[in-house]
Structures are given as structure tokens and as C-alpha cells.
Amino acid sequence: MDILMQSLRIGINDKLYIKDPESSKLGKKIVEESILLIEEVGFESFTFKKLGVRIKSNESSIYRYFENKHKLLLYLSSWYWGWVEYRMVFATNGISNPKEKLQKAIAILTQKVEEDNAFTHINEVVLHKIIINEYSKSYLVKEVSQENKEGYFVVFKRLVGRLSQMITAVDADYPYPLSLASTLLEGSLHQYFLQEHFPTLTNCNTSVNPTEFFTDMIFRTLNLNLND
Amino acid sequence: MDILMQSLRIGINDKLYIKDPESSKLGKKIVEESILLIEEVGFESFTFKKLGVRIKSNESSIYRYFENKHKLLLYLSSWYWGWVEYRMVFATNGISNPKEKLQKAIAILTQKVEEDNAFTHINEVVLHKIIINEYSKSYLVKEVSQENKEGYFVVFKRLVGRLSQMITAVDADYPYPLSLASTLLEGSLHQYFLQEHFPTLTNCNTSVNPTEFFTDMIFRTLNLNLND
DNA sequence: GCTAATATAATAGTATTACTATCGTTATTC
């Protein structure tokens, strides 16, 4: 990413934190290291106490930024989807041909994540792994409807909406653009998971990637031809 | 289901329990009521202590059947997928036309679940809800590879394999049968979830169901026509 | 119907988690 973007910020619902972690050194450290620690030990075993030890700070200080680890996960997820949305909009912006535009969007949304130096304290590659393994846990909770009302999932919802519109732009008569869009986003994470842990349940591997599978699936579903 | 099936049992990996819950009244009660309690309070808030109170039995007695609630969830999931597999095999058994066979399989796998009186102590409708909300949590854990080696997911894997074969039977040249099969199973649960909690992210509702969406998607992907 | 074996209930206890509260110390700002 360009040096021009150095001061870019991803907008996140301010109910997800008590004190904005972007506003201090400690806050950034909490975000940065929580990503690494969650990836290392898994979300279930992750605690603020352990994170405190790791960043040589106090448990109670972390609680001043985030109410609990669930909110932290929602924060990280919002950041991730905001970042993906930004890259998708940026990459598809100049494309006028709807088919090309959709193809580019699918690529961005299903690609393996590479490092992005525009955001120095966040390791996007590791964050992608967390999203693959933990994102579902942020919404598969009893409180989901209330949290949805609070706007904790707006970024993700906007992204599905955008993709859905691109599908409709290509084929206005296709009856399930939203379901296809949500299936792509969720399914892409799932295929990455399977590739790592259940290779017998997927055709994705070192030579075939989720982008190829989903591009093929969506293009066939919309009766488009890749090569014209 | 038929009265003939009254004594049917779903085969489950015996490492998932300490004492077979099918072998006693208390064991069956544990399974029966755990389904209802998990659905009521969600998996995170569910504890063996609460279950003990509910079934007027002791926490420690439940621990004699299941090591912990994670194993219980794996047990319930295996039961569910075994039950689905059984119904799928049963329903598609006599069909020789591969296209018809696939269509029937998709229907069974994506349908809304109705009560099945063959298994008196298990409420399949509620169990389906649990699978929608909690199944991911059974495999999105750090120990997944080890648990996979122990065979905790064989039933689900066999089901994906069967569906994949049916896809290949219809189109031997389709390059992603496994990914399409796993996307269908996972995606179907996801669409049900969205329908309930994020209606703006799906086209499934009271008049359109996941079966229609997925049948359409898979048939288009495989270049099949529904009506011939 | 009695005995032995097994299953279950009751109770107690431990380490860890997920916090909350308080207070002293260190930075920052005005």
C-alpha cells in the first residue's frame, strides 16, 4: 500500500471499546499483541491476564480499553472487514464493466491476505487467520440480535450489500444476490479453514485456491463466461 | 419415520463419551435435556451444573458420561450428522438417475428439520437449531487436528464425501466437487442463521428457502436443467 | 430375598476465569 495512506483509519463503532485503542501507545499495543496471542493460543484460552503479562502491562489497564474479550473480537473483526471493504472499493473503483468489477471484487474477497504496511501495528496476515478461526464466534452468540441492533456488524453487512449489488449489476434477474454474497464471504473463510485442517473436504490446495473455486462457481451461477 | 426404525441407533465414536449415554435412563436424560438447555441459554452459558439442576441430578454424575461440554457438543453433532446421513442414504437409495439423486440429496441436506419419532429422547428440531448456532464451535478450536485424528468428525466427513460423489456422478469433469459439497453443508446452516438474525444478508425468508437457493446454485454450477 | 456389584447423589475442595474496586504512582497538559 501507498505511503499516502499512512494516516488512514478504519472506522469502527465506538461502542465496541471503552477507550479508543488508537488513541494511545498502550491501546495500539493491546490490539497488536492481542492478535498475535489469540492466534497462538486460540480465542477460548485467550485472557486479558495473559495478554497483560505479554505486553508487560496490567490486566486492569486492558479492561479500561475493552469491556471483555468478546468486544475485543468484535473490534478486531470490524477492523478486518473495514480493511477488506476499503481494498475492495479501491480496487474496483475505476472499473466500469460490471463483469470485470465483480471478478475483481471476488478476487479481493477470497484472496490470501498479504501484509499491508499502511497500518503498522496490525499484522493483517495473522488477523486473517484469526478471522478464519474465530470470526463465527463473534456472532454465534445468544446476544446477537441485540448486538446487531447496536450496530456491531455494520461493516460486514455493508460489504455483503456491496457485493450483492455487483452481482445484480451483472444479472438483474438473478434471484438470490444476497445469499450468494454471504455464501461467498463465509464460504471463503471456511475453505481456508478446511484447506488447513480438513484437506479431504476441499479441492483447494497449493495449486488451486478459493478464488478460483468461487470465481468459477459464481460465474457459472450467473451464466457468465470468464473469457470474453 | 417408520415404526420399524424404533430400535435404530446412530453410530458414534466411543471416545466422545466416558459412559455410553444410550446405556441408561440418566444418560438419555442428559442428552435429551442438554439439547434443550443449550438451545435455551447458548453453548457459552451452558454448564453441567445447570444441567444437573434441570434434570434433578448431580453435576458429578454428568461428568461420568461426558468429559466436558465440548465433548458433549461433539457427541450431539455426530448424532445429528449421522441422522442426516441416514436419511439422505435412505431417501436417495432407489434413485438411479444421478441428477434426480443429487437433487434429492440437496433437498434432504438443506431442508428445515421436522420431528422424527424414531428417536424418542432426541428432539431433532431443537437439535437442528443447536447445529446452526453451535456446530462451528466444535471444530473451530486449537485442538482440531488432534481431534480429527481421533476420528471425532468421521460422520461429517463421510457425508461430504457422499455428496461430492453424487456431484461427480452428474458431472465427472467438474473440478471442485468437494469444495462445492462442503460449501453446501456449511452454507445451509449459515443461511438458516442469517434468515433468523440477519435477514438483510440473505434472500431466504418465509417464501424462499435455502433448498431453493442451493438447488439453483448447484444446478447452475453444474450446468444442469431442473426441468428435464 | 439376599448379596454383591454398580450407578448415582451429596459434599467438599481446587485452580482458573472474568471481572470490579481502590489507591498510589507516573505521565501529560495547561
Place this chain on the structure above:
DNA sequence: GAATAACGATAGTAATACTATTATATTAGC
């Protein structure tokens, strides 16, 4: 240089996720 905000240290609580032990039922075999 004083005021204010941020942070660290410590303590404490209720709940969780168990394990262990012992007492009491239940059942099975004879």
C-alpha cells in the same frame, strides 16, 4: 508547577470447570 488523566499494583468476588471421596440407591445374579 499544579491539575488531570493514564497506568500499575493489589485485593477481592462469584462463577466455572473440574476432581475426589464417601454415602446411598438401584440392579443383577444366585
